[in-house]
Amino acid sequence: MKRRKRGGSTVRKRGAATVRKRGAATDRKGADGTVQIFPNDPESTVGLVPATPLPRALGEPPFVIEGRRYAPAPYAPGTLAFQYWQGEVALQRTIHVWEDLLERDFSAWHGGTPLRVRLRAGKDLNAFYDRKSLQFFYDVDKTTGRTVFAAESLDVVSHETGHAVLDVYQPGYWSSVDLETASFHEAFADCSALLTTLTDPAVRKAFLSEAGGPGRKSNLVSRLAEALGRAIFDNFGPGANSDPTRLRDANNSFRYAPPDSLPSGAPETDLAAEPHSFSRVFTGAFYDTLVWLLAREMKQDSTEAAVERARRLAGRILARAVETIAPGEARYRAVALRMREIDQSEEGGVATIGIEEAFARHGIRLPALAAGRARGARARAASSGYRALSALDPDRPGGAAAIRAALGVPRGARLERTTLPARVGGGVREQFIHRDSVTVRHPSLGRFSGVVVRVLCGCTFTRDPAGNVEGGTLAPHPHPTSTELARHLRRWIAMDAIEPRRSGPSSSRELFRARKPFRVSRSRMIERVYFD
Numbered sequence: 001m002k003r004r005k006r007g008g009s010t011v012r013k014r015g016a017a018t019v020r021k022r023g024a025a026t027d028r029k030g031a032d033g034t035v036q037i038f039p040n041d042p043e044s045t046v047g048l049v050p051a052t053p054l055p056r057a058l059g060e061p062p063f064v065i066e067g068r069r070y071a072p073a074p075y076a077p078g079t080l081a082f083q084y085w086q087g088e089v090a091l092q093r094t095i096h097v098w099e100d101l102l103e104r105d106f107s108a109w110h111g112g113t114p115l116r117v118r119l120r121a122g123k124d125l126n127a128f129y130d131r132k133s134l135q136f137f138y139d140v141d142k143t144t145g146r147t148v149f150a151a152e153s154l155d156v157v158s159h160e161t162g163h164a165v166l167d168v169y170q171p172g173y174w175s176s177v178d179l180e181t182a183s184f185h186e187a188f189a190d191c192s193a194l195l196t197t198l199t200d201p202a203v204r205k206a207f208l209s210e211a212g213g214p215g216r217k218s219n220l221v222s223r224l225a226e227a228l229g230r231a232i233f234d235n236f237g238p239g240a241n242s243d244p245t246r247l248r249d250a251n252n253s254f255r256y257a258p259p260d261s262l263p264s265g266a267p268e269t270d271l272a273a274e275p276h277s278f279s280r281v282f283t284g285a286f287y288d289t290l291v292w293l294l295a296r297e298m299k300q301d302s303t304e305a306a307v308e309r310a311r312r313l314a315g316r317i318l319a320r321a322v323e324t325i326a327p328g329e330a331r332y333r334a335v336a337l338r339m340r341e342i343d344q345s346e347e348g349g350v351a352t353i354g355i356e357e358a359f360a361r362h363g364i365r366l367p368a369l370a371a372g373r374a375r376g377a378r379a380r381a382a383s384s385g386y387r388a389l390s391a392l393d394p395d396r397p398g399g400a401a402a403i404r405a406a407l408g409v410p411r412g413a414r415l416e417r418t419t420l421p422a423r424v425g426g427g428v429r430e431q432f433i434h435r436d437s438v439t440v441r442h443p444s445l446g447r448f449s450g451v452v453v454r455v456l457c458g459c460t461f462t463r464d465p466a467g468n469v470e471g472g473t474l475a476p477h478p479h480p481t482s483t484e485l486a487r488h489l490r491r492w493i494a495m496d497a498i499e500p501r502r503s504g505p506s507s508s509r510e511l512f513r514a515r516k517p518f519r520v521s522r523s524r525m526i527e528r529v530y531f532d
């Protein structure tokens with residue numbers, strides 16, 4: 001999350017119990033009891049609801065909540081015991097949402113180790129993900145006198161967990177200096193919060209009531225992180241957050257403009273290149289897609305079941321787009337196109353008009369589909385594409401050389417191959433990534449001239465249960481010039497987002513406190529440290 005600068009279907013589930021640190025205190029009394037949680041946010045119109053933690057027998061998800069494990073019981077908000085179960089259930093729900101939408105169990109996070117979760121990481125009105133941990137902060141709202149705990153908001157927990165989920169499927173986005181890619185990371189995290197809170201029946205019912213039907217009014221679902229937003233407004237004024245009812249609102253009218261054409265920072269009511277600000281364009285388009293699907297579903301019935309159907313379809317289209325898109329940079333239009341392709345090929349095109357209208361409303365127009373795309377025409381196109389993709393299969397003779405040629409990289413260039421576990425029913429996803437290191441020298445960069453930037457290209461393949469390539473996407477090497485990369489770096493420099501001192505703060509916590517998501521490594525490489 002970001003504040004002002006200082007000054008459906010059932011799939012196999014991994015379990016829900018927290019991996020406990022050796023030696024952590026555990027109270028086993030009441031292990032079969034229920035807890036109470038905020039299914040949205042402490043400031044939302046839906047208050048506390050009962051929740052039953054999933055039994056440990058179902059397995060263990062890969063996260064570690066630091067400190068004592070509390071027996072399940074309906075603890076009071078503001079207590080560490082409440083935050084323990086709020087955090088665990090919010091993490092469970094987010095993990096299971098993405099397992100369901102991607103039809104694949106989580107076996108590991110980036111790096112292969114469990115995520116550490118710190119519920120009270122220190123005083124602040126924020127939270128962050130740094131590839132090793134999720135850290136949640138707290139501070140006093142000076143107007144209300146209440147202490148606001150980020151870990152008590154499902155919105156915030158699901159947002160930070162969304163960063164971690166995207167990092168599993170598209171790890172190349174992590175260190176990109178492309179502003180739009182960083183903004184998509186933030187948008188995906190906000191979409192994670194939307195999709196997770198809507199799994200709760202009480203939230204779905206309140207959503208229908210508040211939104212006045214199919215979600216066209218600002219409501220508890222579109223408003224993200226209400227408690228943090230109010231505390232930031234109260235403590236730092238409308239210049240930090242213009243609306244005390246939320247931190248961000250997915251029900252917005254922001255329209256796309258190239259981030260390079262926008263100011264680095266702007267009042268919260270305007271669009272800026274800063275990723276949390278610019279993320280609102282994609283989040284708004286995704287929310288409008290969800291609303292369009294809900295309006296379609298409500299023609300059959302106007303119950304909260306319609307909300308669940310719309311949620312699951314919108315979420316699945318986004319999840320499959322992220323899963324299958326080529327590595328490299330995440331441009332909003334490219335993601336939207338991939339969403340439409342997924343809808344056409346896997347969902348019968350039921351959401352295509354909604355996707356096109358939603359993104360057009362936010363300034364992203366997709367090219368018209370070819371006329372007369374009958375089922376047979378799609379099948380012939382898929383067959384033709386399959387033959388071309390077969391030539392790129394690295395397990396076939398000449399396949400690796402064909403991939404390098406298609407990417408525009410030298411013979412013998414290293415390709416990193418990663419394979420995700422099979423989806424339910426079989427089939428795997430593979431990525432082949434080439435990482436290039438480009439030294440950027442430009443007089444406008446000042447002391448940052450000479451830093452090294454990672455540039456990625458690659459391809460994503462899906463294989464059927466027999467191991468045959470059934471689909472794929474490819475992003476050739478962009479071969480950016482120093483001038484182009486310097487343009488991106490200047491925006492981060494203007495935001496004071498890069499720690500230049502190789503002997504300066506080094507831990508993610510220190511850099512988070514300094515509001516420096518990037519640092520210059522000892523080898524002069526620009527490295528991302530965290531997403532908040």
